[in-house]
Amino acid sequence: MTEPLDKPKRKDPLKRSHVGHVPPAPRSRAAKAMAVRAGQGRFVLQVCKDCAETTYPPRDRCPKCWGELVWRDQPDGATLVAETTVRTSMDLFFRDHLPWRIGTAKLDAGPVAIVHVHGDVADGAAGGARVRLKLCLDRGGNPALFALPETETPNMQDDPQLRTFTANPKHRRVLVTDGRGPVGQAVAEGLIEAGAATVFLGNADPLMRYPGQASIEACEGIETVPLDIGDTRSVAELAGQLGGRVDILVNTAGFTREGGVGFGGKITDLQAGLDIDVTGLMRLAQAFAPAMSGRSDDGVNAAAAFVDVASVYGLTGRSGFAGMAASAAARLTLLAGLKSEMRQTGIRVMSVLTGPVDDEWHQSVLPPKVAPRQVARAVVDTLANGHDLTPVGDIAKDVLARWQADPLLTIREETE
Numbered sequence: 001m002t003e004p005l006d007k008p009k010r011k012d013p014l015k016r017s018h019v020g021h022v023p024p025a026p027r028s029r030a031a032k033a034m035a036v037r038a039g040q041g042r043f044v045l046q047v048c049k050d051c052a053e054t055t056y057p058p059r060d061r062c063p064k065c066w067g068e069l070v071w072r073d074q075p076d077g078a079t080l081v082a083e084t085t086v087r088t089s090m091d092l093f094f095r096d097h098l099p100w101r102i103g104t105a106k107l108d109a110g111p112v113a114i115v116h117v118h119g120d121v122a123d124g125a126a127g128g129a130r131v132r133l134k135l136c137l138d139r140g141g142n143p144a145l146f147a148l149p150e151t152e153t154p155n156m157q158d159d160p161q162l163r164t165f166t167a168n169p170k171h172r173r174v175l176v177t178d179g180r181g182p183v184g185q186a187v188a189e190g191l192i193e194a195g196a197a198t199v200f201l202g203n204a205d206p207l208m209r210y211p212g213q214a215s216i217e218a219c220e221g222i223e224t225v226p227l228d229i230g231d232t233r234s235v236a237e238l239a240g241q242l243g244g245r246v247d248i249l250v251n252t253a254g255f256t257r258e259g260g261v262g263f264g265g266k267i268t269d270l271q272a273g274l275d276i277d278v279t280g281l282m283r284l285a286q287a288f289a290p291a292m293s294g295r296s297d298d299g300v301n302a303a304a305a306f307v308d309v310a311s312v313y314g315l316t317g318r319s320g321f322a323g324m325a326a327s328a329a330a331r332l333t334l335l336a337g338l339k340s341e342m343r344q345t346g347i348r349v350m351s352v353l354t355g356p357v358d359d360e361w362h363q364s365v366l367p368p369k370v371a372p373r374q375v376a377r378a379v380v381d382t383l384a385n386g387h388d389l390t391p392v393g394d395i396a397k398d399v400l401a402r403w404q405a406d407p408l409l410t411i412r413e414e415t416e
């Protein structure tokens, strides 16, 4: 049974941070394609179009008939046929995390695979224990199979091996950037419920009161901090003050106004949106990413993730909200760049895509709209599962699915 994780002790400031090692990035196109699907929480394997063989690990052609392979969602059950505990390794990452359980599993989908094994899968399980496989991303963004007990066990998420494949908020300190809006407040409360040690919640204008202030101030574990992501100095000052105490950063700041491109949009709204959404993201990255990168494998509360909550319409554009969609598009592009930089440091960069949020700026939009609590749940799920792309609500799920199938058609549909 997994022992619950102890709250980490206060770190000796004279002690050096442990340098985190990252496994090499996936080299083949097929491994990258599998990683993209793993990041969305899918369990996929390649299937041959010609002979229907299901294959693992990812390859460019069918190993049986050289046919073309396509990705298919698969049943995640498997039988563990052998398991062992590795106690010595030449690999720099594994040396720091020994002992490490691995095994061989016969997948219900067909192939036999080497898998990481959760501590709660029964000892001596060789010869037939049933397991549930999860397609995970490791610190370097490589896809890997992880064998979990078939049913939930107490403190399952605290397994030290599994924790290296996630950015679970338990015992971690989180900075949520915009505490004046309903989304930032719901995300902060959701993170505290999920076991975060402290949530630093940004307030761009500490002298002005805001809706929800009383309940935020009454919530144990939430600490409001001055942060205006439209101001480079404010961001740098907070980064200097919090130093190495931000383990997860969740950017909930955003600027939404109605308006078109040639008709009804204000240039000043577009400028303000770009400054908050795009330049703001870069200010946060430049102020916080280097310190987080230096602590990516530093014990229970190692720095783990940079999460950005943005509009799904960044993928497509949006009629009536042209400026908002343009800022979201630029924001997603910057995030892709940050993701590739941070992959080399072991910090995960995650994107939560929302449809219209049920707030004061979407009053003219017809339902369904996303409740702030739904965004909070998506942020916590993404962190706890180590995913890197999570759509929230029916609209975002629908837009993302249509965009993946036919991007140009979806752009036309959403801008008409």
Ligand SMILES: [Zn+2]
Pocket: 048, 049, 050, 051, 052, 053, 062, 063, 064, 065, 066, 067
């Ligand atoms: Zn084949």
